[in-house]
Amino acid sequence: MLSEKMTDTLNNQLNKEIYSAYLYMSMSAYSSYSGLKGFANWFMVQYQEEMAHAMKIYDYIDSQGQQVKLMAIDQPPTEFESSLDMFEKTLKHEQFVTKSINDLVDLAISEKDHATNIFLQWFVTEQIEEEGNDNEILSRLKLAGEDGNGLLMIDKELLARVFTPPQNL
Numbered sequence: 042m043l044s045e046k047m048t049d050t051l052n053n054q055l056n057k058e059i060y061s062a063y064l065y066m067s068m069s070a071y072s073s074y075s076g077l078k079g080f081a082n083w084f085m086v087q088y089q090e091e092m093a094h095a096m097k098i099y100d101y102i103d104s105q106g107q108q109v110k111l112m113a114i115d116q117p118p119t120e121f122e123s124s125l126d127m128f129e130k131t132l133k134h135e136q137f138v139t140k141s142i143n144d145l146v147d148l149a150i151s152e153k154d155h156a157t158n159i160f161l162q163w164f165v166t167e168q169i170e171e172e173g174n175d176n177e178i179l180s181r182l183k184l185a186g187e188d189g190n191g192l193l194m195i196d197k198e199l200l201a202r203v204f205t206p207p208q209n210l
């Protein structure tokens with residue numbers, strides 16, 4: 042059973058996950074337009090991951106007998122300075138999402154809502170992985186610097202990423 046406050050906060054998180062998907066889809070479009078198909082692939086897989094996160098929250102709210110309420114999605118940026126700029130923005134955004142998940146866990150604990158706390162632990166772990174991936178790619182982009190060959194090598198590696206649907210809890 043979800044409190045009204047918890048339902049509202051989960052609905053807000055659902056909106057943030059869909060915005061994340063929208064943001065990464067925009068980065069994918071920009072990458073593809075710039076000729077970096079590997080980056081385009083990586084961000085499109087990220088888009089799919091974010092939609093899966095959104096659906097996990099959707100299903101949870103629904104399964105608890107509450108109403109999913111969809112809100113307007115903000116327009117994401119469409120122009121970026123470089124691949125480095127996109128990953129800096131990606132990491133910053135994921136840090137924002139991590140804080141949001143942590144706030145949700147705090148709320149679940151304060152309400153003694155053990156079920157939602159357990160549900161949210163999957164997201165806590167997922168955020169460690171997401172920030173880790175972003176940090177790793179960011180480091181390599183910084184190493185490559187202005188070297189076009191280095192960038193193309195990273196682009197080739199990012200082409201290999203495939204979407205794996207998250208496992209159920």
Ligand code: FEO
Pocket residue numbers: 058061090091094135138171
């Ligand atoms: Fe669903 Fe990237 O956080």
